[in-house]
Amino acid sequence: DTGVSQNPRHKITKRGQNVTFRCDPISEHNRLYWYRQTLGQGPEFLTYFQNEAQLEKSRLLSDRFSAERPKGSFSTLEIQRTEQGDSAMYLCASSFRDRYEQYFGPGTRLTVT
Amino acid sequence: EDQVTQSPEALRLQEGESSSLNCSYTVSGLRGLFWYRQDPGKGPEFLFTLYSAGEEKEKERLKATLTKKESFLHITAPKPEDSATYLCAVLKWENNNAGNMLTFGGGTRLMVKP
Numbered sequence: 154d155t156g157v158s159q160n161p162r163h164k165i166t167k168r169g170q171n172v173t174f175r176c177d178p179i180s181e182h183n184r185l186y187w188y189r190q191t192l193g194q195g196p197e198f199l200t201y202f203q204n205e206a207q208l209e210k211s212r213l214l215s216d217r218f219s220a221e222r223p224k225g226s227f228s229t230l231e232i233q234r235t236e237q238g239d240s241a242m243y244l245c246a247s248s249f250r251d252r253y254e255q256y257f258g259p260g261t262r263l264t265v266t
Numbered sequence: 267e268d269q270v271t272q273s274p275e276a277l278r279l280q281e282g283e284s285s286s287l288n289c290s291y292t293v294s295g296l297r298g299l300f301w302y303r304q305d306p307g308k309g310p311e312f313l314f315t316l317y318s319a320g321e322e323k324e325k326e327r328l329k330a331t332l333t334k335k336e337s338f339l340h341i342t343a344p345k346p347e348d349s350a351t352y353l354c355a356v357l358k359w360e361n362n363n364a365g366n367m368l369t370f371g372g373g374t375r376l377m378v379k380p
Contacts, residue, residue, distance in 0.1 A: 195370030253298050257309035
């Protein structure tokens with residue numbers, strides 16, 4: 154396995170701009186998760202996909218956030234009209250079928266100025 | 267409401283000085299408890315899964331244990347390369363199925379000095 158990959162690793166944007174992040178899960182992992190982590194805190198769940206279906210969304214995921222996983226492979230997370238409070242590390246994780254362990258990617262650090 | 271609390275928030279050890287990190291949890295119907303290691307600027311790295319009280323898992327200098335209310339991560343004779351933030355997370359049962367959302371604690375930042 155090559156591991157979960159995320160791009161870009163860092164993103165600096167101005168308030169009000171839209172940003173999109175990409176996650177490529179471990180091959181054959183059918184489950185994919187997005188989390189957000191702020192400095193000094195543990196990751197917080199955002200959303201979950203099983204194959205291409207988005208099955209769960211956190212209340213943290215406001216209307217400005219949207220996630221997709223076309224064809225059940227890679228996933229994208231888009232944030233529209235970014236706010237300074239969106240500054241965080243966005244983490245993607247994947248897991249295999251009925252296994253519960255989630256394997257995380259390196260994250261995308263977003264800074265909104 | 268589900269809650270995961272880790273203590274201490276930070277721990278400084280001398281190389282070779284063994285210690286334990288605590289993760290206490292309140293969750294209705296625990297399916298599994300997970301330990302991760304996170305280095306600065308990187309994603310969490312999976313270490314262990316524990317499913318039932320009394321279970322223990324070991325890996326090199328680390329040993330994780332689980333009771334009905336808490337988990338411990340014991341570090342024996344730590345080395346400077348063990349310095350990292352250690353996170354625990356819980357997965358609970360939902361509607362007779364394992365949920366999908368990990369609930370994390372705030373982490374313990376471990377610093378091991380040579």
